[in-house]
Amino acid sequence: MMQRLREIRVQEPPFDAGIEQAALLAGRSDIGAVVSFTGLVRDFNEQPDVTALTLEHYPGMTEAALDDIVTQAEARWPLQGARVIHRVGRMTPGDPIVLVVVASAHRRAAFEACDFIMDYLKTRAPFWKKEHSANGDYWVAERESDHKDASRWESDDDDSP
Numbered sequence: 001m002m003q004r005l006r007e008i009r010v011q012e013p014p015f016d017a018g019i020e021q022a023a024l025l026a027g028r029s030d031i032g033a034v035v036s037f038t039g040l041v042r043d044f045n046e047q048p049d050v051t052a053l054t055l056e057h058y059p060g061m062t063e064a065a066l067d068d069i070v071t072q073a074e075a076r077w078p079l080q081g082a083r084v085i086h087r088v089g090r091m092t093p094g095d096p097i098v099l100v101v102v103a104s105a106h107r108r109a110a111f112e113a114c115d116f117i118m119d120y121l122k123t124r125a126p127f128w129k130k131e132h133s134a135n136g137d138y139w140v141a142e143r144e145s146d147h148k149d150a151s152r153w154e155s156d157d158d159d160s161p
Contacts, residue, residue: 005081005103006074008066010057012089014096021101024081031080033107035114037100043093045131045140052132055088055097062086062126069120073102076116077109084117086127119150 005024017038025031041053070082081103091097100117104110129140 006070007083007085008063008070009085010059010062010066010088011085012087014087015085015099017096017099017101020083020085020099024083024101024103028080028103030105031103032105033110034101034103035107035110036102037098037114037118038096039098039118041091041093041095041097047131047133047135047138049133049135050093050131051134052090052092053097054090054130054132055086056128056130057086057088058126065125066121069117069124072120073113073117077104077113078106079104079109079113082113082117084121086121086125088127116153119146119153122146123150 007024017036021034021036025034041050043050066084066086070084073079073082079102081101083099083101085099087095087097098118098121100114100121102110102114102117104113123142123146130137131140
C-alpha cells in the first residue's frame with residue numbers, strides 16, 4: 001500500500017480544482033474514489049448584492065487547525081490522501097474560496113471524510129469573513145446551522161469507522 005499524502009495550504013491566489021486533484025492522484029493506483037468540494041463566494045449572504053468578500057486568518061494557527069481536522073478525518077476513515085486549500089484576502093462572487101479533496105480506496109469513506117472536513121473547517125478553523133455590499137461592509141456572524149452540521153460527528157469522536 002502506498003503512503004497517505006496530504007497537503008494543506010492557506011493562500012491568496014486562486015486554485016484550479018482539477019490540477020489539485022490530479023496532483024493528489026499522480027502515480028497512484030491504490031485509490032478507488034476521490035471526492036472533492038469547492039466552495040465559491042456568493043453574491044448574497046447576510047445581505048443581498050455582496051460585491052466582495054475579504055477573508056482574514058491567523059497565520060500558523062489556521063494551518064495547524066486545518067492539519068488537526070485532516071488528522072481527525074484520517075483517524076476515522078481509511079484515507080489515501082487529502083488536500084485542503086483555503087484562500088484568504090479579497091475575493092469576488094464566483095471566485096473559489098475553499099477546496100477539499102479526499103482520496104480513499106472506497107467511495108463511502110471519501111464522501112464522509114470530505115463532508116466531515118468541511119463541517120469542522122466551518123466551525124473550528126480560525127477564519128474571519130467581511131462582506132462588502134452597496135449597504136456597507138460587515139463581519140459575517142457564525143451560523144448555528146454550521147455548528148449543528150458539525151455536531152453530528154461529535155457522537156462518533158471516539159469511534160473508528
